[in-house]
Amino acid sequence: MTLLYVGGSVPLPWSIRMKIALGAAKGLTFLHEEVQRPVIYRDFKTSNILLDADYNAKLSDFGLAKDGPVGNDTHVSTRVLGTHGYAAPEYVMTGHLTSKNDVYSFGVVLLEMLTGRRSMDKSRPNGERNLVQWARPLLGDKRRFYRLMDPRFEGHFSIKGAQKAIQIAAHCVSRDPKARPLMSEVVEALKPLPKLKDMASSSYYFQSMQTARSRTIQNAKNGNRTQAAFTTRKGTPARTVSSQTSAQASPNHYPGLSPQPQT
Ligand SMILES: Nc1ncnc2c1ncn2[C@@H]1O[C@H](COP(=O)(O)OP(=O)(O)OP(=O)(O)O)[C@@H](O)[C@H]1O
Numbered sequence: 001m002t003l004l005y006v007g008g009s010v011p012l013p014w015s016i017r018m019k020i021a022l023g024a025a026k027g028l029t030f031l032h033e034e035v036q037r038p039v040i041y042r043d044f045k046t047s048n049i050l051l052d053a054d055y056n057a058k059l060s061d062f063g064l065a066k067d068g069p070v071g072n073d074t075h076v077s078t079r080v081l082g083t084h085g086y087a088a089p090e091y092v093m094t095g096h097l098t099s100k101n102d103v104y105s106f107g108v109v110l111l112e113m114l115t116g117r118r119s120m121d122k123s124r125p126n127g128e129r130n131l132v133q134w135a136r137p138l139l140g141d142k143r144r145f146y147r148l149m150d151p152r153f154e155g156h157f158s159i160k161g162a163q164k165a166i167q168i169a170a171h172c173v174s175r176d177p178k179a180r181p182l183m184s185e186v187v188e189a190l191k192p193l194p195k196l197k198d199m200a201s202s203s204y205y206f207q208s209m210q211t212a213r214s215r216t217i218q219n220a221k222n223g224n225r226t227q228a229a230f231t232t233r234k235g236t237p238a239r240t241v242s243s244q245t246s247a248q249a250s251p252n253h254y255p256g257l258s259p260q261p262q263t
């Protein structure tokens, strides 16, 4: 099997991002719901999603995976391991691990794919460093959903799909683990998304909103990175996608998710 890692410079289009999300969700569904002894993956994050040439996602790094609870147990008690920015709050607080921790992490990754932001980004202003914290107020707001969307889509994302994906991500990162969906439900919800074609770029509403937004940004000129990204000229290079840990990582990229063939 050839597993490919990622790096590259072109932002991935909507259909491919959603294909990757779907593939990764299927991987977690398999571990949680389709094997005899359920497994909690525990370290679900972008850098552990490997892609092949067709963007089929494979989960790597089972080093932290745990057998799920057996019998009447509701959780496994563990030392809290995993990656900051992806672990569910109740797991961080109590060490009680359930598959709902993976669901939370999946929500974070889905948000990374939608927003183009990293789960933790210290180069951003206070209040924007933790992706979930930044996104939360916008997650339930259907009218302002586009503020979450990666500016590098340049409007080439499905409006219905974006709303649906945001809704899924919001469920996954629910503070209450019981409110989080099963991964099989996430798979079902994600299935239609890669193929949706109601692109925001062709909607009059989105275009006028975008124009108004760049005007505000021009006026504000406060150097905020996200806003700056909205004014990025088409075809501007420097969209390096590298691993999350890379010091040169672009603040807007979502790490580990664009193809760069290795062997
Ligand atoms: N089989 C592989 N083929 C190509 N690239 C890989 C492979 N395994 C890992 N990588 C890439 O190498 C880098 C380092 O991976 P590694 O698993 O050591 O760290 P990580 O994923 O950032 O953190 P963690 O140790 O929590 O998994 C990551 O960017 C990862 O995507």
Ligand SMILES: [Mg+2]
Residues within 6 Å of the ligand: 047, 048, 060, 061
């Ligand atoms: Mg890894």
